[in-house]
Amino acid sequence: MKKLINNPEHVVDEMLNGIAKAHPEYVKRLEGFEILVRANKADKVALVSGGGSGHEPSHGGLVGTGMLDGAVAGAVFTSPTPDQVFEAIKAVDAGKGVLLVIKNYTGDVMNFEMAAEMAEAEGIKVDKVVVNDDVAVKDSLWTVGRRGVAGTVLVHKIAGAYAEAGAELSEVKRIAEKVIANVRTMGMAIEPCTVPAAGKPGFDLKDDEMEMGIGIHGEPGTYRAPLKTANEIADEMLGKILADREFKDVAVLVNGFGGTPVMELYVVNNHVNDVLASKGIKVYKTIVGNYMTSIEMQGCSITLLELDDELKKGLNAKADTIAFRC
Amino acid sequence: MITKATVIAVIKDIAARIDKDWQYLTELDQVIGDGDHGINMHRGFTAVLQKLPEDRDIGAILKSVGMTLVSTVGGAAGPLYGTAFMKMGVKLAGKEEITREELLEAFDEAVAGIKQRGHAVRGEKTILDALEPALDVLKAGGSWDEAVKAAEDGIEYTKTIIATKGRASYLGERSIGHQDPGATSVTLMLKACADAAK
Numbered sequence: 001m002k003k004l005i006n007n008p009e010h011v012v013d014e015m016l017n018g019i020a021k022a023h024p025e026y027v028k029r030l031e032g033f034e035i036l037v038r039a040n041k042a043d044k045v046a047l048v049s050g051g052g053s054g055h056e057p058s059h060g061g062l063v064g065t066g067m068l069d070g071a072v073a074g075a076v077f078t079s080p081t082p083d084q085v086f087e088a089i090k091a092v093d094a095g096k097g098v099l100l101v102i103k104n105y106t107g108d109v110m111n112f113e114m115a116a117e118m119a120e121a122e123g124i125k126v127d128k129v130v131v132n133d134d135v136a137v138k139d140s141l142w143t144v145g146r147r148g149v150a151g152t153v154l155v156h157k158i159a160g161a162y163a164e165a166g167a168e169l170s171e172v173k174r175i176a177e178k179v180i181a182n183v184r185t186m187g188m189a190i191e192p193c194t195v196p197a198a199g200k201p202g203f204d205l206k207d208d209e210m211e212m213g214i215g216i217h218g219e220p221g222t223y224r225a226p227l228k229t230a231n232e233i234a235d236e237m238l239g240k241i242l243a244d245r246e247f248k249d250v251a252v253l254v255n256g257f258g259g260t261p262v263m264e265l266y267v268v269n270n271h272v273n274d275v276l277a278s279k280g281i282k283v284y285k286t287i288v289g290n291y292m293t294s295i296e297m298q299g300c301s302i303t304l305l306e307l308d309d310e311l312k313k314g315l316n317a318k319a320d321t322i323a324f325r326c
Numbered sequence: 327m328i329t330k331a332t333v334i335a336v337i338k339d340i341a342a343r344i345d346k347d348w349q350y351l352t353e354l355d356q357v358i359g360d361g362d363h364g365i366n367m368h369r370g371f372t373a374v375l376q377k378l379p380e381d382r383d384i385g386a387i388l389k390s391v392g393m394t395l396v397s398t399v400g401g402a403a404g405p406l407y408g409t410a411f412m413k414m415g416v417k418l419a420g421k422e423e424i425t426r427e428e429l430l431e432a433f434d435e436a437v438a439g440i441k442q443r444g445h446a447v448r449g450e451k452t453i454l455d456a457l458e459p460a461l462d463v464l465k466a467g468g469s470w471d472e473a474v475k476a477a478e479d480g481i482e483y484t485k486t487i488i489a490t491k492g493r494a495s496y497l498g499e500r501s502i503g504h505q506d507p508g509a510t511s512v513t514l515m516l517k518a519c520a521d522a523a524k
Contacts, residue, residue, distance in 0.1 A: 074400055078362055081404060083397040106492045110405035110443055114396065137496055144495050198361060217360055219493065 001199045008196035012053045012073055019060050023322050026064045034073040034080060035088045036060040042069060045163040045172050046092035049101040049156060050085065051108050052077040054195070054295045055216060056258075057323030058153065062291075064321030067160035068101075076195050076295070077217045079107035085115030089124060097125035097169035099176065101155055103148025104132040127169055129176040131155055133185040133303065135244045136213030136222050147215050150255040150292040150301045151183035157324065158314030165317065175314060182306040184244050186237040189214040189299030190227060191259060212236065216257070216294045230264065231271045237302045238275055245306070250276065251315060252286045253303035258293035260300055265289065268300055285315060291323065327423045332522050333384050337391060339518040341371040347514060354507040358494040362401055363507040370399035370407070383422055388432075389415030402492055403508065406440050406453060413439035433461050444491060451489040451501065456480035456509035460516050470520035477513040484509045 005011050012034060019036060020029040027036045035050075042065075049059045050072030059071035069092040074080035089098050098119070102112045109130060116126045133151030159176035167175070189211045192201040195218060202218030205211060210233070213222030228236075241247075254269040256262065269288050276283050284307055292301070307315070319326050344351075344367050352364030374394045379387060388411050396408030414432040418424055424432075440446070440453060448454050459476040468476075484506035489495045494506070 077360060078366065078400045079402075081397050081400050106444070107401040107405070110402060111400065114405055114409075114443075138498070144491055147496070197365070202361075215496070217493075219360060219496065 001194050001196070003194070003196060005196055008199075011196050012075060015053070015056070016060065016073060019322070026320075026322050027060065030087060030091055033084055033087050035070060035084060035091065036063050036073070037070045037088065037091050038063055041092065041094065042164070043094045043096070044166060045096045045169045046070065046089075046094060046098045047101060047156065047160055047163055047172070048072065048085070048088050048092060048098055049152070050074065050080055050088070051103050051105070052079060052217070054193075055292050057290070058292045059156070061323030062153065062156050062321050064319070066164045066317055066319035067156045067321050067324060069098075076197065079105065079111045082111050082114035082118060085112055086118045089115060089119045089126060090122070093119075093124050097127065099159065099163070099169060099172050100126065100128040101152065101159070101176065102128055102130045103152055104130045104145055105147065106144050108148075125169060127173050129155070129159075129173060129180060131180050131183075133180070133183045134215065135184050135186050135240050136215075149185045149187060149216050150253055150303045151180070151185045151305065153255075153291045153324070154183055154251065154253060154303065154305050154315075155179045157319060158311055160319065161314035161317035175310065179305065179311060182245075182311070183303060184241045185253075185255075185301050185303040186240045187214045187216070187221075187257070187299065187301035188212045188233060188237060189221070189257060189294075189297050191296075191298035193218045193258070193295040193297035195295070210299075214257075214294075214297075214299060216292060218294060218297065230267045234268050234271045234302065235275065238272060241302065241304055242279070247276075247281050247304055247306050249282045249284055249307050251305040251307055252276070252283055253291070253301075253305070254286070254288045255292050255301045255303060256290040257297040257299045257301070258290055259296040259298035262289065265300055268302070272302055284312060327425060328429060329423045330384050330387070333387060334378070334380055336518050336522045337374065337378065337387070339521065340515050341375050343514045343518055344368055344371045344511070351507050351511055354505060354510055358489060358497055358501050358504045359507060360401075360493050363403060363511065366399045366401050366403055367407075367511055370395045370404065373398040383418075383420050384424060385415045385417070385419035385421055387415070388412070388418060391415075402444070403511070405443050406508070409439040409443045410436035430461070430464055433464070437461060446491050449487060450491045451484045451487050451494060451506045451509075452491050453506075453508040453512045455484050455487075455506065456513045456516075460513075470516075470523040474513065474516050474520045477509075477516050481505050481509045481513055
């Protein structure tokens with residue numbers, strides 16, 4: 001393992017301090033906790049998200065005007081504990097309620113739910129949404145449901161916009177759930193990632209292989225196949241997404257997993273936009289970059305979000321955070 | 327009667343067993359999960375030992391174990407084991423010693439807590455596949471050794487079924503043939519109880 005770190009156990013702590021020192025105008029760290037909150041608390045419904053670390057800039061980099069109010073960072077790829085999430089809820093609550101945006105993993109859901117119960121016991125109004133946009137995982141009685149992946153960023157963006165505009169908790173939740181219902185993602189990798197504490201990659205890939213249907217925790221995907229060209233890979237991923245629901249008017253997110261050059265993400269996007277145009281699907285907005293990463297994994301995910309006027313309004317609203325501005 | 331000293335001894339024995347076997351638990355989890363079960367449980371029970379309020383009653387001690395696990399383990403095991411111990415603590419609040427019946431009632435609360443928190447039932451390749459058969463044996467008047475045997479049979483059973491809960495569920499049929507790490511760690515806890523009963 002070759003990493004620019006001091007000690008695997010100190011990575012999250014040192015990273016959070018590093019973020020807070022770099023961007024004091026955006027965020028501050030809650031002393032004694034693995035939590036980043038807005039530098040200036042806002043008087044509105046608050047959004048809290050988080051999960052295991054290793055997905056930077058998610059979620060700390062998305063704390064700021066028009067998006068999140070607090071982000072809770074667990075150990076690398078491990079859900080944060082309820083007491084940490086509870087502290088974040090208490091810190092950001094302005095008396096108007098808090099919406100938890102949870103990615104659909106067993107541990108995340110349980111820890112955030114326990115935190116919500118703790119907050120409710122203290123009289124704080126809390127509600128939650130669970131993002132499950134990954135079409136690679138079967139949504140059936142036989143699994144815990146689809147994983148929450150890059151589509152989560154669009155939930156932060158659009159629900160965050162409505163919260164910023166003064167919407168009530170129930171309304172912010174309704175918008176978030178509409179985004180979740182309309183968003184689909186598919187991911188793939190050409191190189192795995194290494195969790196610092198584990199010291200070795202989550203899986204091995206030969207030079208001519210790729211892993212399709214990958215999640216964001218270095219876990220193996222749904223199948224392995226010979227490496228193809230970027231266009232062929234994009235076709236395969238889009239095929240899976242377009243088979244899952246109807247799309248007419250979309251936002252596109254081509255998300256890098258951390259180790260893939262932005263150059264290659266644009267290569268993928270070039271074809272994604274062409275294919276959508278050829279199918280008569282209108283691309284309203286395209287976002288390309290590293291938003292929901294998997295440490296240094298090489299690969300990308302493609303996300304499509306079906307839009308209506310309400311979601312477009314949220315997408316276009318002002319956002320000013322470390323990693324996402326518009 | 328089961329004394330407070332016995333309860334404390336069992337908790338310390340569980341911590342010692344996890345200290346010995348945490349790498350094994352992690353190896354089991356690397357195959358079908360995300361490979362952190364042993365690491366997380368080890369961190370949790372190390373903290374449990376540091377914070378154990380030995381001068382308090384049995385209920386308060388178990389509640390403290392649960393709170394510590396919830397705030398240190400993370401992942402799925404933290405909320406599940408944490409809830410189980412906290413539920414037992416609530417049931418046994420104020421007790422300095424307990425009967426076998428009271429203990430079994432507390433175990434019932436623990437199982438109910440795990441089911442509620444994890445939205446799980448038996449047969450989904452989880453903690454419950456070892457814990458529930460063991461509890462059934464005890465409730466039918468069986469010995470602790472027989473209960474441990476039932477839990478071990480439960481571990482073997484988890485090798486034959488598809489995981490439908492937790493990250494292992496993403497593997498679908500590929501999870502068959504591998505034992506569940508949670509069923510394994512709960513059996514380790516039952517063994518500590520069985521040894522104390524001798």
